[in-house]
Amino acid sequence: MEGTIVLYTYPAIGHIMSTVELGKLILCRHGHRFSITVLLPVGFVDSPSISSYIDSISRSHPSISFRRLPPVSVDPVNPPRGLAAVDFDFMRKNSANVLQSLRDISAASTVRAFIIDLFCSSALPIARELNIPTYVFYTSGASALAAFLYFPRHFERSTKSFKDQHGVVLEFPGLPPLKATEMPEPALDQDDPAYGEMFSFCDQLSKADGILVNTFEALEPKAVELIASGACVPDAPTPLVYCIGPLIADKSSRGGDGTVGGQQDCLSWLDKQPRKSVVFLCFGSRGRFSAEQIKEVAVGLEKSGNRFLWVVKNPPGHEQGGDKGDVDLEALMPEGFLERTKERGLVVRSWAPQVAVLRKEAVGGFVTHCGWNSVLEAVAAGVALVAWPLYAEQHMNRNHLVHLMEMAISVEQRDDDGFVSGDEVERAVRELMESDSGRELREKSWAMREKAAEALGGSGSSTEALAKLAQIWGRLPDLGNPHAHPPHAAAQ
Known part of the structure; x- marks a missing residue:
């Protein structure tokens, strides 16, 4: 030594x-x-x-x-x-x-x-x-x-x-x-x-x-x-x-509370979905949205018509003793949303095994806060991104992903508070999953997966x-x- x-x-x-x-x-x-x-x-x-x-x-x-x-x-x-x-x-x-x-x-x-x-x-x-x-x-x-x-x-x-x-x-x-x-x-x-x-x-x-x-x-x-x-x-x-x-923690090392319900259910659900058909939405450990923003995301996902897996945390100030699965989805979602979308969408409370989710064949897109660990996990899995930055250096990451690396589509955020409308959520998801430019982005992301392994x-x-x-x-x-x-x- x-x-x-x-x-x-x-x-x-x-x-x-x-x-x-x-x-x-x-x-x-x-x-x-x-x-x-x-x-x-x-x-x-x-x-x-x-x-x-x-x-x-x-x-x-x-x-x-x-x-x-x-x-x-x-x-x-x-x-x-x-x-x-x-x-x-x-x-x-x-x-x-x-x-x-x-x-x-x-x-x-x-x-x-x-x-x-x-x-x-x-x-x-x-x-x-x-x-x-x-x-x-x-x-x-x-x-x-x-x-x-x-x-x-x-x-x-x-x-x-x-x-x-x-x-x-x-x-x-x-x-x-x-x-x-x-x-x-x-x-x-x-x-x-x-x-x-x-x-x-x-x-x-x-x-x-x-x-x-x-x-x-x-x-x-x-x-x-x-x-x-x-x-x-x-x-x-x-x-x-x-x-x-890329240094990426394996799924057995990732942080997460094993008491949170739904994480294994979401992997089983993904196994039943068509290849590259699901948009995954997850915003990191600090990524909490207001009740109003959560409803707008739901509206956009429903209007997009695309399959989705969405991790939802309690709004700020409503953590309820640590946020261990006690998210009241019925109260947070628009009336009837969960019932109307149950055939093509799954909402998970608080946490999901992100590395395992991104590596599922069914996942074709990732709406992310642009935290660098999440970006690398998506790159290693070959999944294209919708960039929705929240804090830290994430706005820079968004700009670089969109303009330098050409690996992501950006959502338009309101200047004063970063709010994103349901129409904008719908637009970004549709562009990634349905347009020619989105297809090219997904193909480039898949090719980058091989380069990540080669590195x-x-x-x-x-x-x-x-x-x-x-x-x-x-x-x-x-x-x-x-x-x-x-x-x-x-x-x-």
């Missing part, structure tokens, strides 16, 4: 899962050379689903070691601030724990690389102090990474909050433009403490020894070339980018990218030696 690779993740379930998949991939390809340790912050953002997931991975992959950091507490009220600012403060307060953990691990093994999540950037100077090469693992795609690398230029030029810049469109070199009001939430308000943290995260990206991205070159060739050209960081060297995806094959682009990293890590000097070469020099 040549040393340890330490992974440090932002403790939200989607980020943890992507980080674990990276660890599993490193062990699968290079486990004879490196061990894996995951640093996991403990405290403010804990949840039963995260604990359950970690316990499951510890049983199924005992070679992945989880080091839970000492608990850190933050006060979300004093001073008053948004959730993102509290989260970022929580990560920064873990810096001392990260430093001690790296010292402890280094005393027992040589740390060959420290791989951090974007939101763990406050740990980058700590690793540099210990002379440990530090890489960012960007859990979204290369197109969004290109925008994030360029973000500091917009931060520096902006004289007022992006949330107040209605009608303003932000330009990015080589990328589709983005409405200022569609920036990720932490970047919207200059008076929010999260704003400065977001600027810092993006600025730190270019200071890493390299960036690992959960994508593959054939999916985003334009974005990969753009980053390599240096156009996204015009005033500094751009770190090398390694596309090592992780024996001589695939992602396999080769990870092999280059393993070669760099394997030939680094003893990083515990204060007189060793600095990381940048060693990695050249």
Whole structure:
């Protein structure tokens, strides 16, 4: 064993899962050379689903070691601030724990690389102090990474909050433009403490020894070339980018509550539907719609005449003790909707096994919030998309999927609140499932499925990218030696 690779993740379930998949991939390809340790912050953002997931991975992959950091507490009220600012403060307060953990691990093994999540950037100077090469693992795609690398230029030029810049469109070199009001939430308000943290995260990206991205070159060739050209960081060297995806959690690892009714029923139902005939609608763990929006979706699906499988959560404020299947569909749906559509549609409460659903032959389209894990799961299954972004970097993902990758159809959303009418739902579903352009999109998505598999094959682009990293890590000097070469020099 040549040393340890330490992974440090932002403790939200989607980020943890992507980080674990990276660890599993490193062990699968290079486990004879490196061990894996995951640093996991403990405290403010804990949840039963995260604990359950970690316990499951510890049983199924005992070679992945989880080091839970000492608990850190933050006060979300004093001073008053948004959730993102509290989260970022929580990560920064873990810096001392990260430093001690790296010292402890280094005393027992040589740390060959420290791989951090974007939101763990406050740990980058700590690793540099210990002379440990530090890489960012960007859990979204290369197109969004290109925008994030360029973000500091917009931060520096902006004289007022992006949330107040209605009608303003932000330009990015080589990328589709983005409405200022569609920036990720932490970047919207200059008076929010999260704003400065977001600027810092993006600025730190270019200071890493390299960036690992959960994508593959054939999916985003334009974005990969753009980053390599240096156009996204015009005033500094751009770190090398390694596309090592698609990293997708297998269906046995996916989060979900086994008590939720309907998940197995929906797989059985799909087995009875014609090939590529069903539109699947699912909007992620945070994807909750108002009662009014739910009714509009129902109206659009009914008018479209297409088969559908739809995962419905309770509206915001109506979670009812965790939302474990207690969704009152009769109250949420238009009167008679469930009865009228029972021969061609199925509505599932709260959760469905998304990976398994997307791989069913009956599924021909996916209406998604454009979370990157969901995008990759659809790509790997060869399913075309209807893009309906809700939060985070999803509006950027939508723009890139539609205009750069040409993998999705976009819904038209109301500017002030993102509302989508029933007529627009009908239009998007019909375009994807019935039009010539939709057929071409579905054919391209099916072809991309093969390229996704090839990327992780024996001589695939992602396999080769990870092999280059393993070669760099394997030939680094003893990083515990204060007189060793600095990381940048060693990695050249």
